[in-house]
Amino acid sequence: MSFEFPLLSLIIWLPILFGIAVFATGNDHNAQLSRWIALIGSILGFLVAIPLYSGFDIATGTMQFVENHVWIERFNVNYHVGVDGISMPLILLNCFITPLVVIAGWEVIKERVSQYMGAFLVMSGIVNGVFASLDAILFYVFWEASLIPMFLIIGIWGGPNRVYAAIKFFLYTLLGSLLMLIALIYLYLASEGSFSIEDYHKLAIPMTPQILIFVAFLLAFAVKVPMWPVHTWLPDAHVEAPTGGSVVLAAILLKLGGYGFLRFSLPIAPDASQYLSTMMIVLSLIAVVYIGLIALMQTDMKKLIAYSSVAHMGFVTLGFFLFNAYGIEGAMVQMISHGFISGAMFLCVGVLYDRLHSRQIADYGGVVNKMPVFAAFFMLFAMANAGLPGTSGFVGEFMVIMSAVQVNFWYAFLAATTLIFGAAYTLWMYKRVIFGAVASSAVESLEDISKREFVLLSILAISVLWIGVHPFPVTEVMHTTVNQLLTHISSSKL
């Protein structure tokens, strides 16, 4: 193999190195310096990820930009990274969101600035590592390591109940992943000493172990997605996390679970996936319908968006287990678009929270009178969250519903209720917060968004509209990979 520039390593380690540099700036006397280093680091992190897209060969479903080095010889663990059409868009999404998070925390975070900024940069690198890993242990190390910065972010900069939320977040996720570790060790032994994920894809496994492996993976990924009924950590974590934390949690960390299904569950245990697909679809539909109803009842804006995230991610898992190209591609588009929309929604709530220090819907009303520009942005994102055609939210949901119709009319019917519920809870919240008479003197004193916030929201608004109108660049890169995945799943591995 000829020498190639280690692009993926750069994408993984550059943010981490910048994160360490930010930590090194020390205490809050150097706050401005840490902010700038963090911003430069995160923007560089995005820039180096662009060649991943421009140099990506859409005609092949094999791994690209592969690097493979021996890491732990004793257990045949390799530093093996590479991307395909599934992981590449997610890495780009992550690199795109990180600078936004840094900008979002620019003036808001005043205490322990270097630790805050550094934690986000380190996490960005770790998450890139998760998406790029082709070695199971490397994947697991990055996967678990991503808990640490998020735990600290929620616990240090979070709201009043942050300790409970942080520990719940950590233990819940750990519960899922520990069983995955055992499944990986089992696969290591079954494959006679390999931790390569691609080897696992080819490995023939009898039905019973396949089901057990599927369940072990399911626990890990279902907690992360999160699927009903293991979603309860998410509203707590979201409500308590600082704005930046919520954005990353919703936009990036939830995608790790979805990615896990595509990289592990489906290709490694295809027969078990088929066998248990009805269960998975039912769980997904419960998330869509039931959680949608719960979201209606929320009085806290962040909690409402958190529940809407669970419902939207229900669409993602639904799409995976319909086993056709529309379903999986729709789910992928849904993941990407949810990254933008939920991030934007949390930023909007953050904008209000920074001014009034309340997340309660009841404390607001008539905001449009004081913040017209903000109200316009918020309107766009609320519509996108409800799945309005022309925004990115519509594309994914439409594709998944189309796919569901092919499988079973009632699946599609139930899934389509989200278009009603989604519109109901989002727009009802929007109406109560933005419209009406000015609710209180506090609202009276609101000022419209600053330049920093304007830039932030514009970038997201453009992305949401662009994918909504022209999703082709996103679907085109994943097309070959998804088709190959489907062919792979349809052949039995027993």
Add this chain to the structure above:
Amino acid sequence: MNFIPPDFAPASSEIFMLIMVCVVMLADLTVGDNKRYLAYLLTQVSLLGCAVLTYASFSSESVQTFHGMFIDDAMGDILKLMIFGTVSAVLVYSYAYITDRDMLRGEFFSLILFATLGMMVMISASHFLTLYIGLELLSLSLYALVALRRDSVIATEAAMKFFVLGALASGFLLYGMSLVYGATGTLHVSQLAQIIQSGASSKEVLVVGLVFIVAGIGFKLSTVPFHMWAPDVYQGAPTAVTLFIGSAPKFAAFGFVMRLLIEGMGEMVSDWQGMLVILAVMSMAVGNIAAIAQSNIKRMLAYSTISHMGFLLLGFISADVNGYSSALFYVIAYVLMTLGTFAMIMLLCRAGFEAENINDFKGLSKRNPWYAFITLLFMLSLAGIPPMIGFYAKFAVLQAVVNAGFVWLAVMAVMFSLIGAFYYLRIIKLMYFDEPETTEPIVPNGDVKILFSANGLAVLLLGIFPQGLMGLSLYAIQNTM
């Protein structure tokens, strides 16, 4: 009749250590109170000397001497080198603590060196008597160390408990050894293995003896149900002594299990495997659950030790080179983490103030961000979160267990370690999420500062690059089996 002296060369480091202990004791007699550091320096020199001697004679071949009672092999040498390093680090960490508490005396150092000698003998024993002598030398030194502050009621109580239970366990062990002797007619480890293999001995007697031996091992490793001494001793002993008890003797205990159970009675694996499974599961359960209820940090760490020892036993259960080397790697990782954690407790102590409560960790990240970060690494490592070394230790052991066909055991182990994660996270929570109760600055000596930082970074870096240590563990075991 001509007398052929045995070959002393393989035991040169033990002999050197014995001489140096006497030198330390005598030298301390002659100096006044203002020159007590002399004993400290001499102790460090002895450890260094032993390390040099051991390293110089290092070879992958095993040599027996003293009529087969003493063995010098790769595993022994590696374990000894680890012990020297650990004891030396213990002394560096403890120096300020014992100075403040008027414990900077010759007794402290000579007892530590005697205990070290005991460990060295244990590790190199290839005969049950040598093994027992080493064990008693270690144990008696430890009893005395715990009782070193005779004015402290709690320390005296701990020492009494330790002594009585320890003597009982030694009795068990001796009784078990005598039964084994009765069945096989030998106390030589290698001959014992041959006789058991030939099937010439009474199986029933052997199994009864084995039960007693496993009970003795269980006590020394502090595994449930023989763990009762550990929480009291950890809490009652001066923190410097707790640090010592919690670290280096674990290497010796590993060597002890290897010589006695694996090399001596490896043929009876089907008999002791089941016993170890029970010990391991109970230790992980009791250790992890009881630790949650503790507010005393030393007591909490005692229960954490119990659970870790349960994990360690998992490595032995798989009964192959793969498992033993995983267990060795686990011990190394465990000692690294324990050293650092207790060092942090001692950093929090001041003259006249004992840091005992977990609340003393409150707001550490505001008092000193760097030490809080290092402690964060230790806690995550103890909880087994990658990329810290503690994760690879657990991973290696779990891999061995699954390989041996005990998938259910692996599932139980990870469930208990999930419970365990909670109380390590609680320390992180106290350090990072809470406000400090005191603004007293933490001002360690320069050497402690460097060692502590190196210790913490080792936990992280050896986690990112674990191959070296894993390879070393494998090498040690392969050259012994």
